Amino acid sequence: MTTESVAPKTAEAPAETPPKPATDVAATVARLRKTFASGRTRGAEWRKQQLLQLARMMEENEDAIAKALAEDLDRSPAEAFIADVATTLAEAKYAAKRVRRWMRRKYLLLEVPQLPGRGWVEYEPYGTVLIIGAWNYPFYLTLGPAVGAIAAGNAVVLKPSEIAAASSRLMAELVPRYLDRDAIAVVEGDGTVSQELIMQGLDRVMFTGGTEIGRKVYEGAARHLTPVTLELGGKSPQIVFADADLDAATEGVALGIFANQGEVCAAGSRILVARSVYAEFVDRLAVRASSVVLGDPFDSATTMGPLINARQVDRVLRYLKLGHDEGARLVTGGGRPDRGGYFVEPTLFSDAANTMTIAREEIFGPVGTIIPFYDDEQAIQIANDSSYALAATLWTTDLSRAHTLARRVRAGAVAVNGWSPLDPRLSWGGSKLSGQGRELGLAGLEANTELKTITVVL
Numbered sequence: 001m002t003t004e005s006v007a008p009k010t011a012e013a014p015a016e017t018p019p020k021p022a023t024d025v026a027a028t029v030a031r032l033r034k035t036f037a038s039g040r041t042r043g044a045e046w047r048k049q050q051l052l053q054l055a056r057m058m059e060e061n062e063d064a065i066a067k068a069l070a071e072d073l074d075r076s077p078a079e080a081f082i083a084d085v086a087t088t089l090a091e092a093k094y095a096a097k098r099v100r101r102w103m104r105r106k107y108l109l110l111e112v113p114q115l116p117g118r119g120w121v122e123y124e125p126y127g128t129v130l131i132i133g134a135w136n137y138p139f140y141l142t143l144g145p146a147v148g149a150i151a152a153g154n155a156v157v158l159k160p161s162e163i164a165a166a167s168s169r170l171m172a173e174l175v176p177r178y179l180d181r182d183a184i185a186v187v188e189g190d191g192t193v194s195q196e197l198i199m200q201g202l203d204r205v206m207f208t209g210g211t212e213i214g215r216k217v218y219e220g221a222a223r224h225l226t227p228v229t230l231e232l233g234g235k236s237p238q239i240v241f242a243d244a245d246l247d248a249a250t251e252g253v254a255l256g257i258f259a260n261q262g263e264v265c266a267a268g269s270r271i272l273v274a275r276s277v278y279a280e281f282v283d284r285l286a287v288r289a290s291s292v293v294l295g296d297p298f299d300s301a302t303t304m305g306p307l308i309n310a311r312q313v314d315r316v317l318r319y320l321k322l323g324h325d326e327g328a329r330l331v332t333g334g335g336r337p338d339r340g341g342y343f344v345e346p347t348l349f350s351d352a353a354n355t356m357t358i359a360r361e362e363i364f365g366p367v368g369t370i371i372p373f374y375d376d377e378q379a380i381q382i383a384n385d386s387s388y389a390l391a392a393t394l395w396t397t398d399l400s401r402a403h404t405l406a407r408r409v410r411a412g413a414v415a416v417n418g419w420s421p422l423d424p425r426l427s428w429g430g431s432k433l434s435g436q437g438r439e440l441g442l443a444g445l446e447a448n449t450e451l452k453t454i455t456v457v458l
């Protein structure tokens, strides 16, 4: 795999690629383990200070981070701030504020006959946690999970994606400047380095990426019985009921599938629409899709940028052909625009069946598959008939229906009349092929701790 930073909007490589430093994986892991064994990372003050330092790192280097994201992903500074900086900051600051309260013991009187005493559960850090991140939000997807790991008192190895090479480089420069370098380290490199790290038998692995690689991570970790959190792909439904506010739903559904060119784990790529409003909604969405302005994300008129690389373009084009071959109706888009760079048109297929490949597999591009349904039962049945279960969106003005159906959709996050916001107090994660375990807030802390029961007989 190439690790060259090729500009997505021009598909041109820079004149030269800076050499990557070689990392001694075993020595790095040994250093972190030694620090963990010393007990330093367990203290409440250490945890809080590291989290505050992480927040400071993001605040003081906003411009450098924006520059790296521009180089890797052609992301505009405004988007870089929202997607990577603000999200990581919010989590780090929230966790720093809560960490002492999280650590507080809750003593219980034992309810054991003739055995008076007290008991409590201690939240123990695992040890050294490995975090492997995906490239689409390179800082957030690596440093976000680190918040829970640090808050729980672990030493942490970060392995950002090499596809976002400039971001990975910058992270490797910043982390030792702001954080405890003997407890938190960045290891640069590609998937072979991730596997080398996994083979060290670390104490926990937090992985964000595709389902295929997620499986390899799981297999590698299984050799040491290392517990794993997997944040993987999705084929998330956006369900538009007949009573939905169609103006809001059109805008929201378009955002759900076209934001970040569809290169979003929670992209709402299956658009389920009630039969009675189906034709009208398809027309509305088609008009909205045709208003998308493809171009350089640094141009203020642009509303959708290029995909990450040639491989991703080929993958999306393969699915466009499959959609056509399997008999879905192409409503809009369907190919590459007549310009350089890794652009693909925003595309909608309608009259699709949930059995079609474009309704079953994650495309990771700006392609929405629109499927009709008759009633709530069928909507839920189609929504849940998927190998994935990451996110879902419901569009309805009937809040009672929203509450009932939100419980019935199989997904880690269900949003009503909007997109799931990443609030640091709410958990994030999926099930089935979308992964296992949860991140963020209390769930992120718990994922990084082992419970130890202590009882004292009096």
Ligand code: NDP
Binding pocket: 001, 132, 133, 134, 135, 136, 141, 159, 160, 161, 162, 163, 189, 190, 191, 192, 194, 195, 208, 209, 210, 211, 212, 213, 214, 216, 217, 230, 231, 232, 233, 234, 264, 265, 266, 362, 364, 390, 429, 430, 434, 435
């Ligand atoms: P990949 O699965 O290709 O890569 C993820 C990470 O794994 C990268 O750091 C990659 O390194 C590393 N890696 C590559 N090969 C191996 C290997 N054999 N063993 C261990 N690690 C390896 O995913 P992408 O980066 O392409 O990200 C896109 C995917 O991530 C999509 O499926 C998307 O849905 C999912 N995702 C899920 C999220 C969630 O919260 N559920 C959030 C965001 C994305 P390198 O890149 O350096 O090769």
